[in-house]
Amino acid sequence: xxxxxxxxxxxxxxxxxxxxxxxxxxxxxxxxxxxxxxxxxxxxxxxxxxxxxxxxxxxxxxxxxxxxxxxxxxxxxxxxxxxxxxxxxxxxxxxxxxxxxxxxxxxxxxxxxxxxxxxxxxxxxxxxxxxxxxxxxxxxxxxxxxxxxxxxxxxxxxxxxxxxxxxxxxxxxxxxxxxxxxxxxxxxxxxxxxxxxxxxxxxxxxxxxxxxxxxxxxxxxxxxxxxxxxxxxxxxxxxxxxxxxxxxxxxxxxxxxxxxxxxxxxxxxxxxxxxxxxxxxxxxxxxxxxxxxxxxxxxxxxxxxxxxxxxxxxxxxxxxxxxxxxxxxxxxxxxxxxxxxxxxxxxxxxxxx
Numbered sequence: 001x002x003x004x005x006x007x008x009x010x011x012x013x014x015x016x017x018x019x020x021x022x023x024x025x026x027x028x029x030x031x032x033x034x035x036x037x038x039x040x041x042x043x044x045x046x047x048x049x050x051x052x053x054x055x056x057x058x059x060x061x062x063x064x065x066x067x068x069x070x071x072x073x074x075x076x077x078x079x080x081x082x083x084x085x086x087x088x089x090x091x092x093x094x095x096x097x098x099x100x101x102x103x104x105x106x107x108x109x110x111x112x113x114x115x116x117x118x119x120x121x122x123x124x125x126x127x128x129x130x131x132x133x134x135x136x137x138x139x140x141x142x143x144x145x146x147x148x149x150x151x152x153x154x155x156x157x158x159x160x161x162x163x164x165x166x167x168x169x170x171x172x173x174x175x176x177x178x179x180x181x182x183x184x185x186x187x188x189x190x191x192x193x194x195x196x197x198x199x200x201x202x203x204x205x206x207x208x209x210x211x212x213x214x215x216x217x218x219x220x221x222x223x224x225x226x227x228x229x230x231x232x233x234x235x236x237x238x239x240x241x242x243x244x245x246x247x248x249x250x251x252x253x254x255x256x257x258x259x260x261x262x263x264x265x266x267x268x269x270x271x272x273x274x275x276x277x278x279x280x281x282x283x284x285x286x287x288x289x290x291x292x293x294x295x296x297x298x299x300x301x302x303x304x305x306x307x308x309x310x311x312x313x314x315x316x317x318x319x320x321x322x323x324x325x326x327x328x329x330x331x332x333x334x335x336x337x338x339x340x341x342x343x344x345x346x347x348x349x350x351x352x353x
Contacts (some may be wrong), residue, residue: 002045002190005029006174007167008150009219011119015331016091016212016216017218018076018216019069019070023045026189027045030192034049034192040222042221045211046209046211051207060204060353063232064210064307064314065208065238065345066238067187068181068212068215068223069212070216070218071180072087072093072163075088076142079151079156083146083148084332085144085151087141090134090217091218092217093254098118099118108156112154114144115142116140118140119139119140128342161180163329174332177328179240179331180323180331183240183333187290187341205352206352206353208332209230209347211303213303216302223303228310231311232310233314235307235310237302237303237304237316239304240322241300241318243334244324245258245322256295256322257322258322258332260293262318262321262343264278264281264293264317265295266295266300269297269298269299269300270304271316271318273318274316280351281319281348284292288344293322295322296300302320321341
């Protein structure tokens with residue numbers, strides 16, 4: 001597995017509307033894998049492989065894979081007179097996971113490390129009622145450990161803030177911030193790379209486009225414009241999905257289980273997958289003995305929904321990797337599931353005509 005690429009993708013900062021650093025990493029990595037690579041007005045990277053087999057290499061269906069580049073994070077919304085930074089979220093946070101975090105503030109004058117905490121008294125001088133209160137996002141601030149005047153010179157309203165945590169390469173799993181959804185960017189790249197190296201010399205009758213999209217975490221925005229531009233017949237949302245196979249969650253609410261392969265998402269709150277595509281993908285998985293599982297996510301969405309509703313509409317499916325502790329700095333995925341997702345895409349895409 002190309003763990004180094006996944007590490008670089010996860011550790012690169014890129015919140016909604018500020019995905020340029022991630023886009024640069026991807027653009028360098030995919031050089032030579034696609035026939036055409038462009039960046040649209042919103043900032044999504046659109047990479048297309050033209051048909052190479054069937055109907056004299058032309059005339060197949062258009063397939064669009066969407067993998068969003070953005071991670072949840074913050075914008076600086078205020079700098080107070082003492083040099084503390086106050087934040088506005090870009091994406092959905094559970095504030096129970098935000099206490100005592102290290103952060104990176106990305107500015108035009110460089111990146112600066114700091115710590116984030118909510119306002120209030122420490123445990124030594126607080127009452128039980130104060131300690132049990134869960135603060136809102138608006139109560140968290142950043143301390144950069146520098147004089148207020150220096151903060152004012154270096155930081156401005158609108159600067160990007162991301163969590164600062166190292167990528168962990170564990171024996172069977174990986175853990176990091178931003179696996180949602182740098183996993184999908186990695187998966188799309190590795191699947192196309194695998195197709196290009198196949199014995200059939202990368203032949204596929206369909207035109208395959210990968211949209212590395214922006215602003216998914218705030219409403220599938222980049223996928224909408226990319227899908228309208230491409231006009232795909234088939235859409236694939238590549239994303240993580242919940243793996244709640246952990247203590248404290250009833251078994252019937254697990255959504256997916258780690259180690260049981262790629263998750264073929266039947267339904268979430270944004271999209272119901274095309275029944276024919278589900279049968280095709282699961283059939284390919286069985287034929288190639290690729291571990292897979294079916295999953296339903298009661299709440300949450302992904303870029304496939306934007307493709308499904310674009311233009312004249314498209315047949316769509318979502319293919320995911322079950323991930324524990326989503327929207328935290330400890331997002332954890334199983335290496336077997338990551339590889340199974342790559343293998344499933346690489347086996348299925350060449351069969352589309």
